[in-house]
Amino acid sequence: MNFHQFKNALFFFALTSFTVVNAQQKTIEIKGKVIETETKQTIEYATISIIDNVTKKPITGTITNEAGLFSIDVTSGNFYIEVSFLGFISKTFKDFKVEKNKIDLKTISLSEDLEALGEVLVRAQKSQTEFKLDKRVFNVGSDLSATGAGALEVLNNVPSVNVSIEGEVSLRGNSGVQILINGKPSVLASADGNALGTITADMIEKIEVITNPSAKYDAAGTSGIINIVIKKSEKKGLNGSVSLNVGVPNSNSFGLSLNRRTEKFNLFSQLGFGLRTYPGETESINEDFEEETTVQSFGDSEFDEKFSNFLLGTDYHINDRNVITLTGSYAYEVEDQSSQQDFTSIDGTNSVTDAWLRDEKTEATNPKLSYELQYKKDFKRHEDQSLLFSALGSSFRKDQSSYFENTTSIGSKSDAEQITRTDYKLADYTFKLDYVHPFLEKYTIETGSQYVINEVSNDFAVSDLDDDVWVSNPNLTNIFNFDQNVLGVYTTASYEGEKWGVKLGVRMEDTQIETLLETTNENHSKNYTDLFPSAHTSYKVNDDFSIQAGYSRRINRPNLRSLNPFSNIRNTFSISTGNPDLEPEYTNSYEITSIHKIGKASLNFSLYNRYTTDVIESVIVSFEEGVSTSRPENIGTSNTTGLEFNGKYNPLNWFSLSGEFNINFFDRNGIFESESFNFKGNRWSSSLTSKFKLPLDFDLEVSGDYQSEFESLQGRIYDNLYADLGLRKKILKGKVILNMSIRDVFASRVNQSETIQPDYYLYNSRKRGRFVTFGVSYGFGKGEAMEFSGQRRR
Template sequence: MPKRVIFILLILFGFNLASAQILIIGKVLESNANLPIEYATISLKDTSSKTPFTGTVTSPDGTFSLKTNETNFYIEVSFMGFKTRAFNDFKIIKNTIDLETIILTQDTEALDEIVVRAEKSQMEFRLDKRVFNVGTDLSSTGASSLEVLNNIPSVNVNIEGEVSLRGSTGVQILINGKPSVLASADGNALGSITADMIEQIEVITNPSAKYDAEGTSGIINIIMKKSEKRGINGSATLNFGDPNSNSFGLSVNKRTEKFNLFSQFGFGIRTFPDELESINQDLVNKTTINSFGESEFNEKFGNILIGTDYHLNENNVVTLSGSYAYEVEDQNSKTNYNQTDASNSTTDSWLRNEKTEADNPKLRYELQYKKNFNRHKDQSLLFSALGNSFRKDQFSDFENTTIIGDEDDFQQKTRTDYTLEDYTFKLDYTHPFLEKYTIETGSQYVINSVSNDFAVSDFINDEWVNNPDLTNVFNFDQKVLGIYTTAAYEGDTWGLKLGVRLENTNLTTVLKTTSETNGKDYTNLFPSIHTSYKITDNFSLQAGYSKRIRRPGLRDLNPFSNIRNNFSISTGNPDLQPEYTDSYEITSIHKMEKASLNFSLYNRYTIEVVERISTFENNVSTSRPENVGTNTTTG
């Protein structure tokens, strides 16, 4: 029995020795000035096959460390423009190999063969998009993605970080073809992306069937580089504007062999002054109510974003990210009202003061999985799930002070509890074949749930009394399921892309105060066709057609309104129908030696156009959205 115990202990002891990790450390310097070399490659190679099995790169101070369980290896240290050094004879002391200081000398022969090309940013045509390749003239400057966007023709970014395309806001911004936390407008999260991380930016003014049919402003798709540089990268932005538009942003990115960690933090203060004026005329009784005043909207905000990409292997990547923003708002306004009779004499005059405060917490989170395939570099499967939560807690106080007339002073206050929950699930598959052909197919499911709890109270006999005529709870629930397929041929001279998208919309609105329920369920087909033709190497043409939709939102449908101005009221219409647009476009690009010239002609024909129709009764102007007809826009 003692012999068996000793034998087992020897086996366990031997296993411990075999599994002990070896730590390898050192520091790499260049020979001229003994300065540290960052990003030098440290490779562990099998002694027999000469193939590397693990490795690392040096940090900014030239140091490195890595661990291995292998025992049959040698160490190789290399860096571009320097002679490679190999270490076969080293000592292992307490499971550690200390190479101490490694000096690399310049390889003059290799340096003579290096050709440095200054890659310039340039625009090119694809079937259904314009592609802006980000060159070293921008990526080497440390510019943010917002600055890169500002360099693209027809794209503009204001000091608040709001992106517009052809002068229209509401542009949908995608990261690698999908919605993303980084693409959120909240807190300028795009500032966490620097130019050297961007491969291309696609500008899609007339989207194909692959993309959501909602909206007419267009799409900007930011394509990230597949392998951003390792180590820690960061950028900081500081903006000043007048009146009082100041913000600070800090972004940090750290990339290792398996992980890419990214984060962004920002805060700021903004002020939006405004002047108010309206005139209500009763042409029958010859009376007029004139109002004029000033308001100031102040916003303080802070946000934080954090996320990671985990590379399971060369073909599989998982991304998990989230952001949180918090806004504090206050608005003050003073409006003077004057009522005159037929002789233009003032009969009544009063002052209306408003003080509004609101807190807005915002939360966004995302999970993504992408799989690439070895058979073709553009074959991919992408799944993403994006969630968005927003809440507004708002309180307003209104006070009317009579200056002229017999009206009594009075006070009102309002409370708004607004909540929004959005969820987007997206699956896309791209399959290239026969070199010049590509098929895309996929689906998207969007859930949009909004609740608006609005209450009004009047100050009567020294107490606050709820006003049931103006108090309401309005719920909005919309689900949109879309499926699509596209087929494309892209040759050297010309290309053609056909697509079709099917979307089913299920909408339910409930006005709890009056127990009114409205439901809509409709299905639409959205075709698209795009073509391009290269007349010469420097001159190309592109043409496209797509069908779009604009669905009414909660504010368009909610029949109740606020009480900011009791004589100029804006309400919603629960019976409103969506707008449908046929969009046509033709674009040319002429490349010259140091510039490129773009010319575009577009036409949009819209039916069921939504316009606000105003009615006037008892000196009160009430506007309500209605589907009034058609509209043609050419530019």
């Protein structure tokens, strides 16, 4: 055999061998579906491993898709199949049938491995808080992200932040906190519902708490900012919750929240409707020392509100670095209010001279519309380099009519009837551009601009019944227009090292305000430009102790209610008006904060000082024939120095304690109409919340609040003490939650104030009483049920 024949034979032998081997290794398709044993929900990202029977090593593998389905091809004929998922007991398949080169495992049920899950949580990275220049950052570790909890439960683990069992978020005891998503306003964080419940713990990277905002944020005063940062690698799937609530007095609502995530789209929607009732009890005393007369009133009121809202939005991920967000929402409210006030006039001998009943019936409709467009671009150069543009618009309208009737029972006063009509229109537009540019590893420059347009019109008319004819009252009828445009431009620069950092910034805001009282053709124009500097620094002493200091200049612009000179005639003996000449107040805010970690406790101490000029105060400007008239005025300066403490302590797995204490000392200086308003005083407040994890998956929450009495410009504000109680029961591993809450358990929350002057004395009191609410909520997808989803909050 020559070489040529040998080469042909070798080629033939190799070709034949390959054909035989290939014929023996036929391709087999393996498919199936993976679900949870108890809930029957599909499991996404479950691992399918094809393992060699001899070597016990993996041959190939795949994962399940969004629907829990998988399909994989294998050519080996000697293997077994293993199906596994973190926190679940794995299943192995060694006996299976091959039919037409296919293995169909059908539906595979996996049960939770509670012991393994517990080990994972124990070993997991713990969530922790650290200072970052102008904010505190709570990094969400796997101890929380692996629990399947929702955003509100994660927030409840953040120091200084408290979430009540009803889902109300407060920062350092103040519920007026602004919540942002990835640094921008979002309907997911709206207070009108609980779309925030569609965000689950495993989607959250960190939560930023800002108590003294830098120049990057609006200069208008705020009680604080909470920014929820979502991970860029969001898990795909369907999340949602549905809730039903009933209460006494009426606190009835139904809510549905849905969030669907795919590779390109994040779709979110919310539907809610309900009925709320707010009862009220009022008392007032107007005592005239010169005339020796007193007018007393006692009243009961009931405010009913029917509401509905719908929200729809989407995030479209153009690619890994570009995303567009479109959102729209619509709400419609119907209000009915009725009240009865008994008035009594008493002379100097303590004899009743007059008595009458003032009856009110008010109806109103409030349509609301909001919409937003946002575009965010991330850059390949640096993970923190970004460009964000947003355009937001909203409109609100109130069509209201009221009927008042005075019926005399004692004295010679004639019966009287009045009607009022209000046509209120509001439109807001906000355009914002932000750019973040990191460089040289530890340096960052942020710059941006914002333009806000506010357009408000209030058409208010009053008519009196005279000989069965309604006659317009020109002294109380007017159309007031308010237009405000604010242009803001800012720049900040920061250095952030491992131990120490500093951030400096300045914001320029140009404000234009136009007001017009059409009835008398009175118009006022204001235009002012201000600079708002800010400076922040932080130093990390060690892992358990850090300190932060900050300064910012703030502004409080008067709103339409403060500027509109119309009268409130609900109580004709206590009239309030606006002041179109009102100027904004300015505040220089200084703050030093420390954070301590001592074992299972997290403690924060803050020392602050706020110096405010042109302080806006409500002042009694006249008192004639028992009628007091008040309006806001700019009264001098206020210098406030305070100490705040808040902390959380988790001594046991089933018990946690959080509390706040705030005390401040103020020094007021001012002169109004030749009268000195110089005085000093102090006020303090505290709150304490205890949370218990009881057997059978019950959660109990007990909280108490106290606000001290303090001196005001012309009198004093009474103290206030009240308590809230909440009970929650989880079933089906947190997928269903039952709630019961009691607000103001002892009906002790009463707002009382008095004005003490040489010529007169005024007392006012208002009480709402106890609220009891029951609710059930069901959550589906990756998160647990969220409390009170879809409920409108006040």
